[in-house]
Amino acid sequence: MYDDQQRIKRRQALAVLAGLGAAALWPGLASSQNVKTKLILLGSGGGPRPRKASSASAQVIVIDGTPYVVDCGNGVARQLVFANVPLPSLRHLFITHHHSDHNADYGTLLQLAWAAGLATRVDTWGPPPLEAITRLFFEMSATDINARIADEGRVPLVPLVHAHELNEGGVVMQDERVKVTAALVPHPPVTPSFAYRFDTADRSVVISGDTSSPFAKAPDDKRSDELIRLAAGADVLVHEALYLPAVDRIVASVPNASTLKQHLIDSHTSAEDCGRVAQAAGVKTLVLSHFVPADDPAVTDQMWIDAARAHFRGTVVIGKDLMEI
Ligand SMILES: [Zn+2]
Numbered sequence: 001m002y003d004d005q006q007r008i009k010r011r012q013a014l015a016v017l018a019g020l021g022a023a024a025l026w027p028g029l030a031s032s033q034n035v036k037t038k039l040i041l042l043g044s045g046g047g048p049r050p051r052k053a054s055s056a057s058a059q060v061i062v063i064d065g066t067p068y069v070v071d072c073g074n075g076v077a078r079q080l081v082f083a084n085v086p087l088p089s090l091r092h093l094f095i096t097h098h099h100s101d102h103n104a105d106y107g108t109l110l111q112l113a114w115a116a117g118l119a120t121r122v123d124t125w126g127p128p129p130l131e132a133i134t135r136l137f138f139e140m141s142a143t144d145i146n147a148r149i150a151d152e153g154r155v156p157l158v159p160l161v162h163a164h165e166l167n168e169g170g171v172v173m174q175d176e177r178v179k180v181t182a183a184l185v186p187h188p189p190v191t192p193s194f195a196y197r198f199d200t201a202d203r204s205v206v207i208s209g210d211t212s213s214p215f216a217k218a219p220d221d222k223r224s225d226e227l228i229r230l231a232a233g234a235d236v237l238v239h240e241a242l243y244l245p246a247v248d249r250i251v252a253s254v255p256n257a258s259t260l261k262q263h264l265i266d267s268h269t270s271a272e273d274c275g276r277v278a279q280a281a282g283v284k285t286l287v288l289s290h291f292v293p294a295d296d297p298a299v300t301d302q303m304w305i306d307a308a309r310a311h312f313r314g315t316v317v318i319g320k321d322l323m324e325i
Contacts, residue, residue, distance in 0.1 A: 072105045075105065
């Protein structure tokens with residue numbers, strides 16, 4: 001795994017030296033020589049159950065020192081601290097979908113970043129009801145927020161945060177550092193759910209969010225290849241991954257076993273199909289993350305790698321918390 005990281009960093013360095021990357025796709029961005037885009041996995045485990053082995057789903061793309069956070073699973077603020085990303089520098093925050101392993105700490109991150117010194121605008125993006133979630137969180141936290149404004153002289157938090165609801169794919173936002181594009185992905189029954197693509201002057205990074213596989217027969221037989229189109233030619237695709245042979249062990253101990261099993265199979269993507277998606281999209285590096293199961297010692301890194309490599313000829317990385325790619 002360490003070797004994979006080293007290889008990726010070397011490849012990045014060579015790509016920058018060669019003047020390659022996304023600059024040609026997005027000529028409005030600054031020269032690639034001046035930009036450094038890094039992806040940090042903050043939480044690599046799938047599912048809302050707190051674990052010792054890995055944190056809940058979240059990642060940050062740091063572009064020229066500005067963090068763009070994707071998903072806010074439980075513990076995201078502390079994971080950002082571990083990743084040495086200053087919380088007051090928070091600027092843009094993206095939610096893929098409203099499952100608690102992706103949004104549980106959405107409001108908490110905003111509140112704690114503000115408590116850590118955030119005093120500038122933050123834009124948040126995601127499916128409805130993001131505006132209501134934002135408003136209700138601040139309402140719920142008004143005692144603390146108002147006390148800190150009065151006692152500690154902080155600027156009011158609520159006017160800093162601007163929530164934007166997304167209902168369809170397309171360009172989400174663009175600034176001098178990045179163009180962000182979303183695609184609708186199937187993750188029944190949570191609709192809409194999004195994948196996001198970040199194109200900067202030196203890299204293109206795609207986060208799948210949670211999605212079923214375009215190569216699996218969905219219950220309504222409506223397959224979606226929007227993620228493949230979104231990820232076309234990307235440098236890095238971070239894809240959620242399900243290890244099918246272990247599904248029965250995952251559900252064995254829960255009372256809602258049959259319902260959970262069906263959800264896992266219908267709404268997520270097997271590691272084999274992650275490889276198929278990466279190959280179809282022509283990405284350079286596939287990063288598996290959001291592992292289900294997240295902490296089954298019987299499923300080794302090598303088993304995940306072998307499953308994904310069966311259909312993908314590029315680099316496969318097994319995601320770990322705080323891994324920088
Ligand atoms: Zn989900």
